[in-house]
Amino acid sequence: MRTVRVYGTEKQEVKRYKHWLGKLADINLRQSAAYGFWNLCFNMLYHSTQVIAVLIGGMFIMRGNITAEQLTKFILYSEWLIYSTWWVGDNLSSLMQSVGASEKVFQLMDLMPSDQFMSKGKKLQRLMGRIDFVDVSFRYSSREMVPVLQHVNISVNPGEVVAIAGLSGSGKSTLVNLLLRLYEPTNGQILIDGFPIKEVDIKWLRGRIGFVGQEPKLFRMDISSNISYGCTRDIKQQDIEWAAKQAYAHDFIMSLPSGYETLVDDDLLSGGQKQRIAIARAILRDPTILILDEATSALDAESEHNIKGVLRAVRSDTMTRRTVLVIAHRLSTIQAADRIVVMDGGQIVEMGSHKELLRNEGLYARLTRRQADAVA
Numbered sequence: 001m002r003t004v005r006v007y008g009t010e011k012q013e014v015k016r017y018k019h020w021l022g023k024l025a026d027i028n029l030r031q032s033a034a035y036g037f038w039n040l041c042f043n044m045l046y047h048s049t050q051v052i053a054v055l056i057g058g059m060f061i062m063r064g065n066i067t068a069e070q071l072t073k074f075i076l077y078s079e080w081l082i083y084s085t086w087w088v089g090d091n092l093s094s095l096m097q098s099v100g101a102s103e104k105v106f107q108l109m110d111l112m113p114s115d116q117f118m119s120k121g122k123k124l125q126r127l128m129g130r131i132d133f134v135d136v137s138f139r140y141s142s143r144e145m146v147p148v149l150q151h152v153n154i155s156v157n158p159g160e161v162v163a164i165a166g167l168s169g170s171g172k173s174t175l176v177n178l179l180l181r182l183y184e185p186t187n188g189q190i191l192i193d194g195f196p197i198k199e200v201d202i203k204w205l206r207g208r209i210g211f212v213g214q215e216p217k218l219f220r221m222d223i224s225s226n227i228s229y230g231c232t233r234d235i236k237q238q239d240i241e242w243a244a245k246q247a248y249a250h251d252f253i254m255s256l257p258s259g260y261e262t263l264v265d266d267d268l269l270s271g272g273q274k275q276r277i278a279i280a281r282a283i284l285r286d287p288t289i290l291i292l293d294e295a296t297s298a299l300d301a302e303s304e305h306n307i308k309g310v311l312r313a314v315r316s317d318t319m320t321r322r323t324v325l326v327i328a329h330r331l332s333t334i335q336a337a338d339r340i341v342v343m344d345g346g347q348i349v350e351m352g353s354h355k356e357l358l359r360n361e362g363l364y365a366r367l368t369r370r371q372a373d374a375v376a
């Protein structure tokens with residue numbers, strides 16, 4: 001609605017709505033006409049059969065060929081027969097619709113769960129957080145012709161903070177999708193603590209990865225429940241507050257009238273605040289691997305502040321050292337990362353620290369200058 005109002009396209013939308021409404025009315029009209037015609041034909045047949053039966057039957061009675069009782073029986077039986085035939089015909093179409101619908105239900109019931117959940121993988125004794133992408137290439141099945149990742153090799157050490165930078169569409173999110181096993185690499189493999197990810201129990205692994213997407217989803221329940229959502233271990237209110245502090249969310253939550261008990265409503269929180277709650281949710285699960293996908297929306301400045309703060313908190317907390325992957329859209333966010341991986345056209349074109357990459361005068365230096373110019 002907001003988009004329609006902002007672009008002033010109410011008239012076009014009403015026209016589009018009317019157009020589809022007209023098509024629906026047309027279909028309904030034709031359906032009603034066909035049904036009316038079927039009923040008319042049938043009623044004519046039904047009543048004319050009775051008239052003819054009475055006329056011819058009456059002649060036979062007068063000639064003494066049949067009795068009045070026989071004619072009455074004949075008319076009654078033929079009435080039942082005709083009525084039953086009509087009833088079957090009338091219900092046949094809805095019967096066919098039900099058969100079609102139930103076929104779809106059975107097809108869905110017959111679908112096998114993904115291989116990932118069928119095979120019981122390894123549960124490692126302890127996840128250290130090492131990640132290796134070994135010669136990984138990938139194409140989405142819907143666009144087989146387009147290589148999205150090509151021969152990607154990255155090794156991330158346990159506890160390292162690695163940022164992935166690059167132009168839009170260079171394959172940053174796809175890399176994370178593969179790590180979460182939402183897709184399987186077309187070539188190459190991903191290793192977790194040295195074990196092929198395919199051999200690791202998927203549920204176990206996902207339980208140890210915290211992921212905060214660009215547009216995190218919050219549920220209509222209080223902030224505490226939103227933060228503790230999906231956390232299987234026994235947690236207290238102070239754990240929730242600790243996670244909120246790490247995610248730079250505690251102060252704004254406390255400024256709300258009901259604090260942690262505030263009900264999350266669509267309009268209550270800004271995009272950046274929602275993201276901070278989602279980060280707290282991810283941190284509370286104490287993941288060994290934390291993945292942050294920085295928001296690309298207009299809330300970038302706020303998002304940048306969040307991500308910078310979280311990176312600082314993660315690095316300074318030596319008790320909970322975790323591997324962090326940040327997909328960064330604003331390069332100023334990630335200057336403090338241990339390593340920055342720069343992607344272009346599905347390939348890694350540069351890798352190093354912020355200073356090293358600036359010295360290289362490559363894509364990263366160009367992108368940094370471009371963003372600095374845009375801000376100035």
Ligand SMILES: Nc1ncnc2c1ncn2[C@@H]1O[C@H](COP(=O)(O)OP(=O)(O)OP(=O)(O)O)[C@@H](O)[C@H]1O
Pocket residue numbers: 140142143148166167168169170171172173174175
């Ligand atoms: N589900 C999908 N099906 C088909 N192609 C996809 C799909 N998701 C992404 N792509 C394509 O894969 C390429 C890489 O996309 P990806 O989202 O990984 O890039 P990105 O670097 O994360 O971009 P951004 O910075 O805009 O988020 C793009 O060309 C995109 O159009």
